[in-house]
Amino acid sequence: MVRMDRNASPDQSAQDTPDQAMPDWEKRFRAPRVSLPEWAEDAPERSLFISNATGTFELYAWDRATGEQRQVTDRPNGTTDGTLTPDGEWIWWFSDTDGDEFGVWMRQPFAGGPDTRAVEGLDPSYPAGLALGRDGTVVVGRSTDEDGSTIHLQRPGSPAPVEIYRHSESAGVGDLSHDGTLLVIEHTEHGDAMHSALRVVRPDGSTVAELDDSEGGTKELGLTVLGFAPVDGDSRLLIGHQRHGRWEPMIWDPQAGTTRELAIDLPGDLSAEWYPDASALLVVHSHQARDELFRYDLASGERTRIDTPAGSVMGATARPDGTVEFLWSSAAQPPQVRSTTGARVLDPPGMKAPGSVPVEDAWVDGPGGTVHALIQKPAGQGPFPTVFEVHGGPTHHDTDSFAGQPAAWVDHGFAVVRVNYRGSTGYGRAWTDALKHRVGLIELEDVDAVRAWAVDSGLADPDRLVLAGGSWGGYLTLLGLGTQPEVWALGLAAVPVADYVTAYHDEMEALKSMDRTLLGGTPEEVPERFEASSPLTYVEKVRAPVYISAGVNDPRCPIRQVENYVGRLEERGHPYEVYRYDAGHGSLVVEERIKQVRLEIDFATRHLPEPAPGPQPA
Template sequence: MSTQPGNEYPSAVVPDRLFDDAEAEARWRARFRAPRISVPEWAIDAPDANVYVSNASGVWEVYSWDRSTGEHRRVTDRPNGTMHATPSPDGRWIWWFDDTDGDEFGSWVREPFAPGAAAERAVPDVHDGYPAGLEIGTKVVAVGVSTDDGSELFAHIDGETTSFYKHEDDAGIASLSRDESLLVISHSEHGDSRHPALRVLSTDGFTPVADKWDGEGKGLGALEFSPVAGDQRLLVLHERRGREELLIWDTAADTEQEIELDLPGEVVAGWYQDARALLVVHFHQGRSSLHRYDLASGELSSLDTPPGRIGGAGVRPDGTVEYSWSSAAQPTAVRARTADGEDSVLLEPPGERAPGSAPVTDAFVDGIGGQIHALVSRPADAPEGPLPTVFSLHGGPHSADEDRFSAYRAVWLDAGFAVVEVNYRGSTGYGSAWRDAIEGRPGLTELEDVAAVHDWAVQSGLSDPAKCVVNGASWGGYLSLLALGTQPSRWAAGIAGVPVADYVAAYEDEMEQLRSFDRALFGGSPETVPAVYRECSPITYVEAVTAPVLVLAGDNDPRCPIRQVENYLDRLAKREIPFEFYRFDAGHGSLVIAETIKQTAIEVFFALRAVGLR
């Protein structure tokens, strides 16, 4: 084993192996190394031209797929990987976002779908920044950019680039109509980027055509325009009844049709290619399913996918639905379901399929703010009695843990830990009130739910109270550090990946899109509501930390910047609390599989030592 050199803090221990058993060691690593692939995105006017991302090379990169010839080609080859790409409508170009070492700051470039030519800056007159939306037409290209000055939106038409919108608050490109006459933008001129409004602009002069805002605390999300030329209907997410639902907005006539589906939970959707039906992805209690909604008859029919997670879906011109599916027990597969119901694997990436893992079960725990849903996993060969347990807290915060395949969850089970994933207040999929309950008191509100689930896990006999570890990345890392300081008696150790550790310093250094988000979440900036930031910041409670701490952070992270992490570690170093630090050369996480494996090994080995299993 080795330790990480080169910084002033105690270095994280990098184990040579996690398990003495060679088969167990090979199995956990194989889950991470197994090639994965996203659902292909095709050019709307040339559906044989497809783009997807895959980790087949050991790094997440962009690939092309020509369905007419069957040829697959790796498009990008960058040390820290590439995740954002899309084809032009005619299939001649592949656009991808070019940042530096994962810092998310850069510009869109394009290169021909056919191999041979190098990538070029796609719209030369647009300055670098954080991406804020992209729509590519045959005549109109719209690009959104965010910087410390706010948001700026550009259009490139007939060889000329125009800045048509600029605002200090968060805004972005949302959708371009099929005939390219209308463009929808999302904006937060009302001061709340978490609940945005929509504006329709004519691409001839960018004058407003229509506006839609549902009022305070009710956001709108533009999904996509109808794929039929001349049809100006826009598919929109709204939350007028306390959860995310669908409506169709005829932007030309400024009329709308709300779509009420007899489904619990929340939904998102896209169009069938003839615009006569919608492909609906339904989310409820950590699982998702696919449905077809006929707009003329109002009939909703299930596509009968098994319980698990839909990771992406789209409808081909012939009506075939292509989608990604996995469950906690079964690895991800990209599948195709024809209009007559035949379902098969669409793409098999090269290499061995990932070994499976254990299923998850549901726990519903009463909490201060209502019933909390958690997903629980036990090692397959676990002995009777309470187990060491890792409480794995998701990022976001507006996200959710799901019944999906996770190599990360699986290695904790292999190591003998039970895993509890908590969909605390702030999580999506449980209604607007649940999601927004953290406003004005973020972090501490979520941890009330984590505490309730922790109590349940101990009282039910699942968890050994002396061997509970709290961990997470991003917002989950923030919650982990906050838990160590505000709930010190609950935790034997804490692991925080790319966390917010000092919220005031994080606000000063983070990307403007997140500052806008934080102002909406906290009720203002650190200057206007300093007490809230102080109360909700992990560094405030560093003196109360008693358990060992592991922190992992990226040098180029624009979301949870490195300086504020160092502020926390400086304070922690003044105390006699064991802690370790791992610093890596990337941004908000890594797209390099070997680096992900290394960080996972560091985390699990740290936890094993902290609870006395090593």
């Protein structure tokens, strides 16, 4: 399935600015980008990709045989969730309202035509997976506040889909086998939303096999679906597991009741997907914020490295002819869709994004172990005004990949520090799982350790430190301004959690499950933990000016809890600015994203203190 994280409702200013007069930081956002193309399994010349070529991220169809490309979707706030049917005849895409992530699946012929409701009889919901069979079978995962998680299956010719699964905890569609006889469900019925279990069922919902490494949540081991073997009659399922303290691929045959762990001796996390003939795996190796690719032969166990430049692979796929296509970038070089043939697979026309400065690695002793941070800095000698840009998730991590926002800060003379705090992925299961119960406070301990290093090393000006981030990073920004008020000169929080209790009651059901896992219960069951982890608790201690941006349709960090926090700043007479925009958890509109970055840079420029004078000559 083609998917791109929401990272960005529209500001038309500067749209007609000539390229030569446009600053580099704006060019990086406006330059056309494309995702890694998805191809139809039984019609590999038909592909689907995402692009911002019109100024909004939308879906595009690409007929590789003719070279024809056409825009599939055209909506004010963009579209990024879509997939192809196995025969390549139809494009399915998810239709929500202004970024609220609540909607229905639509479909459109690959060659073009009207959009129609893909599945009749299902009310709007949050999406929880989709699987499309070769015989026309459709499996739709749904999540609502009223029903919890449900899965519905519709056979060809059936008048309506049939519910085959329901549970109050989060669950979703994993994959449908090549012949359509098996379906795998990824679920958290044991109550641990961070560590899923797997159940393989028949189309009628009856159970074939179960695999649960969590043992009722006591071991905190998770599984994830990577896909059924792409061959008829082959019931093998490729999954990811954490049995050895990191993510690794494993093959599970639910019908035979066997598992095969793969001996791939590499540090860091491993993911994989099948080659189209199921004889080998395409392995993605992630270590210390960089990626590389391997071909792993299942018969011999031989591992062959696929040549990729140093940096990050944001997606990879093996084609039927044995070639591999991958989306690559580094902090210094913009994204490119490449092939092992040496060719550029999909090179968008128009303006090219300027490069930026490479990242440097910092390894800092923290209270829970060594913390990895990525540093970008402008020309000249420090100490620099420094933005600590905290990533979202929290189960995510910053990488050596191209990102417009850090590059914009560097262009304006700031150093940028990105911290892969405890809770981040990519550094082993124990690191990811370490933040439970003292949520937010643990991550900020690691951020503070890196802050101290950055000041002591001469990189960062201690009087001009900016704490910034979006989503979970926005949450950590507001929490840090209140719990570490003496060290931050400024805070920039995008789509944040600001009032944890209100956020819990207003957010989408799947995130409630995650919060119960992180904090050990609901606000009524563990009120002291929610209080300790809520930025609202510490709002009276905030000293730094605060800038907040929020989407009014955001289902993840809903607007009411942001307004509660802003109201408390207002009562104090504390310096703040808030920008509300008509979208959800970020925006898919390029000009809106540029507007948001411009507002943040302007706020920092106006509110940061002037640099202290240097030593005077004798």
